[in-house]
Amino acid sequence: MLTALKEETYKFCHEKIALLGLLVLLVTTLYSTLTKTINKSTLIFAFGAIEWIPVIIIAVGAAFFEMEYDNKTIVMLLYKNSSKLKIYLAKFLVVFCYSIALALGAILLTFLLSLLTVPGQYHWLAYYQGHTILTNLLLNLFGAVIYCFFIVGLSFMLIMLVKANTVVICIGLVLAYFGASFSTALMHTFPTAVGILKWNPLNMIFISQQLTRGSFALKSNLTNFQLIIATVVYGIIFGLLGYYLFKRRRV
Incomplete structure (x- = not known):
């Protein structure tokens, strides 16, 4: 498993998609900086x-x-590694770890952009909605990372099902903008x-x-603990379905 993980990590780091993801994050945060009131x-x-x-x-x-x-x-x-499960898990872990890297990058970008746009205007340890601003930021990104576990499982399942990147991306955009509504x-x-x-994905x-x-609990009808557990469980379910489809997909 460790060998498969090393190979997939090396492969991922040398693909353009890893850099493109970081660029998209940078561009979208800059766009928000320029178009929204800070x-x-x-x-x-x-x-x-x-988001x-x-x-x-x-x-x-x-x-x-x-x-x-x-x-x-x-x-x-598949010739080098007879275990499809190891290949699948390695890819899953690499993409999930990438989501953590994006979250860390978002934290750094937030600090930098706040320093450039509203220097000294907001104190990170000032309280806002029951927590410090810094705690709120970390909790929201923690939630985003947990949701990414769900998303990785969903993306793997969908790509095995529809076999088209554009379709999967469109589904992701629909989920992001219309799923909650x-x-x-x-x-x-x-x-x-x-x-x-209330348990729907x-x-x-x-x-x-x-x-x-x-206040969002009134919309989701789930407690924070229930929401975290359900999100992880759905990620596992989608991941298992994706693996089932991967095992039966023709090469």
């Missing part, structure tokens, strides 16, 4: 990074797996079934904001 809310959400990191991950995760088939390197990969509307439409509907998107905004 306030405490902007800072705790890392200039919109918590873009999952989108980047679903695109990167799908591309990282599909390029093996596009470049025909999957044949050599659709989930909320669904529960409002069928209030008697909220006990079941679209509801997991709330984790990127609910950890610092308790």
Whole structure:
């Protein structure tokens, strides 16, 4: 397993998608800096990074797996390593670790951009919505990373199912911009079934904001602990389904 992990890490670091993901994060945070009023809310959400990191991950995760088939390197990969499970897990861990790297990058960008745009205006240890600004920032990015575990499993499952990066990316964008609204509307439409509907996968998107905004629990109908556990469980379920499809996909 360690050998497979080293190989996938080396491969990922030498692919353009890793750099492109970082560039997208940089461009989107800069865009938010130039087009939005900088306030405490902007800072705790890392200039919109918590919304873009999952989108980047679903695109990167799908591309990282599909390029093996596009470049025909999957044949050599399977020849060198007879265990498909090790290959799959290694790729999963590499992409998930990349999401952590993006989150760390978002923290650094937030500090830098706040220093350049609102120097000294907001104190990181000042309280805002029950926590310090810094704690809010870290909690929101922690939620984004947990959601990325869900997203990696989803992207791997989708790329094995539809075999098209563009389709997977489109699904990721739809989830990012309409998933929460659709989930909320669904529960409002069928209030008697909220006990079941609150566990729908679209509801997991709330984790990127609910950890610092308790009012979001009224929309998700889940506690923070329930939301974290459900998000991880869905990530595992999607990951297992993706592995099942990977094992049966023709080379």
